[in-house]
Amino acid sequence: MLSEIDFRNVLFLDIETVPQSPSFKDLPEKTRVLWDKKSSYFRNEEQEADTVYEKAGIYAEFGKIICISVGVITREKKPYGIRIRSYSGSDEKKILEDFVGMIDKYSADKEVYLCAHNGKEFDFPYIARRMLINGLKLPGILDSAGKKPWDIKHLDTLELWKFGDYKHYTSLDLLTNIFNIPSPKNDMDGSMVADVFWNQGDLKRIAEYCQNDVLAIAQLMLRYKGMDLIPSENIEYVE
Secondary structure (H helix, E strand, C coil), rough: CHHHHHHHHHEEEEEEEECCCCCCCHHHHHHHHHHHHHHHHCCCCCCCCCHHHHHHHCCCCCCCEEEEEEEECCCCCCCCEEEEEEEEEECCCHHHHHHHHHHCCCCCCCCEEECCCCCCEEEEEEHHHHHHHHHCCHHHHHCCCCHHHHHHHHHHHHHHHHHHCCCCCCCHHHHHHHCCCCCCCCCCCCHHHHHHHHHCCHHHHHHHHHHHHHHHHHHHHHCCCCCCCCCCCHHEEEE
């Protein structure tokens, strides 16, 4: 039960992903053929594979992770505080290695949970797939093979809001609005991440966008438990 989980043992996270190459024409020929086949399932008859290549970033087989932001609760007493850190760059393998190193350190003496918005369908499997592609061993918390559902330490703010209604999707932006949580969005949205990365090279802007979502996820979980929000003076960003 959610009421039994100590939020100090939760790693709140969000990831940002982009297509593996700046454009469709930059892909190896075999990959272009495979993207053409993959995208045929969702593009309309007038569209060619290259015109929908911006969607490649949401597929672990055609995209890559450029930022993982993680937040941890830092205070035992209310109101809580949170410390947020980002692992970002163009070297995906290093991002993943640093992320796993953080998990290993944080979970050395306690059982931890991962929490994301739509994490069970996107963030968690995406991270796991990209780790395998990069030749990295999955940490126990991401290795769900053979585990019973209740043994998998994953929390999902979208799933919790569904209350079993699997047809229902609610954005993080909408949930923060109805729960009177300051909006996590700034001057960009998810559709802009690839352009900001490939054409502008502004990783700092992407990391800040990712961190805002992490804060919103943590605040939303507090609302789910009927608790006060983390005040701005208790929010710490770590370089």
